[in-house]
Amino acid sequence: MLPGREISELAGFKALVFDCYGTLIDTVEGKLEYLRPIFMQKTCPDIAKVLDTFTITQRRLEAENKDMLLPDVMSSSYHESTGLLRLAYDEDAAEAYARSAGDWPAFPDTAEALARLKEAGLKLFVLSNVDNVSFEETRKKLEAEGGILDAAYTAEDIGSYKPDLRNFQYALEHIENDFDISPNEVLSVAHSKYHDVGPAHHIALKSVWISRPRPVPIPTPSRPEDDFRPDWQFDTVGDFADAILLAKAGDA
Structure with a gap:
């Protein structure tokens, strides 16, 4: 206290x-489970870098798209973050991540x-x-x-x-x-x-x-x-x- x-x-x-x-x-454990396809890529940076990139992009998207539903925000964040990290984008993995919140x-x-x-x-x-x-x-x-x-x-x-x-x-x-x-x-x-x-x-x-x-x-x-x-x-x-x-x- x-x-x-x-x-x-x-x-x-x-x-x-x-x-x-x-x-x-x-949230961290939940997201990590659904980000495993990213972590398996040979050029993937450390976990902290990945989570920070996803956090920054999600915050910006939420601020810019106030009426966008969370799964759509997370889908866009996945696409943008993989690009920023120069990692391969997989649509199925992105969709699973986007709809994962209820499973965390x-x-x-x-x-x-x-x-x-x-x-x-x-x-x-x-x-x-x-x-x-x-x-x-x-x-x-x-x-x-x-x-x-x-x-x-x-x-x-x-x-x-x-x-x-x-x-x-x-x-x-x-x-x-x-x-x-x-x-x-x-x-x-x-x-x-x-x-x-x-x-x-x-x-x-x-x-x-x-x-x-x-x-x-x-x-x-x-x-x-x-x-x-x-x-x-x-x-x-x-x-x-x-x-x-x-x-x-x-x-x-």
């Missing part, structure tokens, strides 16, 4: 807005943590850069142990991708109108500083950063969004669930 914010302060939140891919779902695995702590949070009476929401078809497959993994989501707000429904502030405003307005929960009772829980922590900072929405450390870290370049400091930090969603439930027990 970051200094300056006490665990006890978590007790006041009624609603949790989770980023999905990278926070609840292991949940982190081991995800479903159990969501179930505990739900049982404690917290409202659970997802705000994600995803299409509805892919998310319905993902949703089964998230809710596997009883942590039923109260609502999910997708890029397809909103018509733009995070970090666009409209996505956060859309979620907060729906949570307030549909569940009578004000924005100051809502907490953003996410791994991505670019997609979530930074925008939350800009609209004064309190945030938790889920760092998700890996046993073997994949080097990533420093980016401007790394300077954004969340209000709290935990390694996993399970650790965060422990903390907020402890805070609420002390507040009872």
Whole structure:
């Protein structure tokens, strides 16, 4: 946990807005599985270079094509990234990658943590850069142990991708109108500083950063969004669930 914010302060939140891919779902492992055809090419650079190239192209495509569905974004990203990396492009591999999001695995702590949070009476929401078809497959993994989501707000429904502030405003307005929960009772829980922590900072929405450390870290370049400091930090969603439930027990 970051200094300056006490665990006890978590007790006041009624609603949790989770980023999905990278926070609840292991995006890296999911993508690596579907990028195997690329890694098998003799001229392929290291994993970090490949993932960084795909990340950069996907972010740009999402910013430039706000109403494009995620599978189409990922298909275009695959085509563009292989060109930038000077690798062979395979249409079948690109199509499989483009439609893979619903197949990516949940982190081991995800479903159990969501179930505990739900049982404690917290409202659970997802705000994600995803299409509805892919998310319905993902949703089964998230809710596997009883942590039923109260609502999910997708890029397809909103018509733009995070970090666009409209996505956060859309979620907060729906949570307030549909569940009578004000924005100051809502907490953003996410791994991505670019997609979530930074925008939350800009609209004064309190945030938790889920760092998700890996046993073997994949080097990533420093980016401007790394300077954004969340209000709290935990390694996993399970650790965060422990903390907020402890805070609420002390507040009872």
